[in-house]
Amino acid sequence: MLENHILELKQSTRTLVKETTDSASKKGNGSKLLVRNVPFQATQEEITDLFKTFGKLKGVRLPKKLTSGGEHRGFGFIDYYTETDAKKAFDTLSKSTHLYGRRLVIEWASQDETSEDLRAKTTRLANLSKDGGERREDGGSTKKKLARYFESHPLVPKADEEEEEEDA
Numbered sequence: 001m002l003e004n005h006i007l008e009l010k011q012s013t014r015t016l017v018k019e020t021t022d023s024a025s026k027k028g029n030g031s032k033l034l035v036r037n038v039p040f041q042a043t044q045e046e047i048t049d050l051f052k053t054f055g056k057l058k059g060v061r062l063p064k065k066l067t068s069g070g071e072h073r074g075f076g077f078i079d080y081y082t083e084t085d086a087k088k089a090f091d092t093l094s095k096s097t098h099l100y101g102r103r104l105v106i107e108w109a110s111q112d113e114t115s116e117d118l119r120a121k122t123t124r125l126a127n128l129s130k131d132g133g134e135r136r137e138d139g140g141s142t143k144k145k146l147a148r149y150f151e152s153h154p155l156v157p158k159a160d161e162e163e164e165e166e167d168a
Contacts, residue, residue: 055085
């Protein structure tokens with residue numbers, strides 16, 4: 001009883017149930033983990049130290065922001081040599097691991113895309129022009145092509161064409 005109010009405390013399992021269903025559907029998808037919500041002050045060495053306790057690492061990658069001078073984007077990829085090491089790390093750290101006051105969100109990384117697929121996707125996205133049209137190798141953006149098309153194919157017939165239609 002607190003100030004004439006009865007308090008009832010219950011343990012919440014709402015987020016834990018959701019996490020276990022999400023992780024169960026993606027369980028065991030290779031040896032690569034995706035780590036989200038990485039604090040910006042965390043270094044690659046700190047992330048490496050955290051994850052290397054579960055097995056030998058093939059690589060740790062924290063993608064950098066293009067605009068700032070080397071600051072990472074707040075997520076990273078952890079690649080283990082074996083699936084069992086990755087599973088140990090996932091099972092242990094995905095429950096509730098905090099770094100610099102932020103809870104790390106750990107998921108299985110997609111194994112569908114190869115590094116060549118990612119490079120091609122990045123190149124395609126980098127080729128977007130400033131006006132929002134996609135650049136083409138065959139002569140300009142989509143917006144410019146449409147403008148050229150409608151210049152040569154007007155929607156409203158010219159005055160000469162209207163006269164010819166009336167005569168017929």
